[in-house]
Amino acid sequence: MHDIDTSRAAAEPVPAGTLWQRTDPDSRRRIASFGMRFGTVLALLALIALPGRRSLADMLALLQMVMFLSAIWTALFAWAAREAPQPGRLNLRDEALAFTALFLAVRILRTAVLGV
Numbered sequence: 001m002h003d004i005d006t007s008r009a010a011a012e013p014v015p016a017g018t019l020w021q022r023t024d025p026d027s028r029r030r031i032a033s034f035g036m037r038f039g040t041v042l043a044l045l046a047l048i049a050l051p052g053r054r055s056l057a058d059m060l061a062l063l064q065m066v067m068f069l070s071a072i073w074t075a076l077f078a079w080a081a082r083e084a085p086q087p088g089r090l091n092l093r094d095e096a097l098a099f100t101a102l103f104l105a106v107r108i109l110r111t112a113v114l115g116v
């Protein structure tokens with residue numbers, strides 16, 4: 001029997017703090033900004049859907065359009081700010097990619113569920 005633990009988990013030090021605490025402040029600000037924008041969009045869409053006169057197909061089409069416009073708008077801001085891609089740090093380009101991914105996810109959902 002060996003006294004020494006040679007597993008990979010024992011060899012690597014455990015980083016201190018949570019993932020959020022280890023993230024740099026600029027990336028945290030960008031994540032919070034994305035969350036606020038996405039939450040605002042969902043809240044406004046919920047207000048539009050409140051009267052109950054909109055179908056699921058209409059709401060998904062509207063959500064898809066808003067995600068597309070958000071991606072374009074954020075990409076234009078990134079271009080105007082001349083932000084270069086930064087490894088290890090989130091910026092407006094990453095936010096534009098997140099909105100693009102949400103746009104594509106809604107499109108896939110519309111195609112799979114509604115056949116549109």
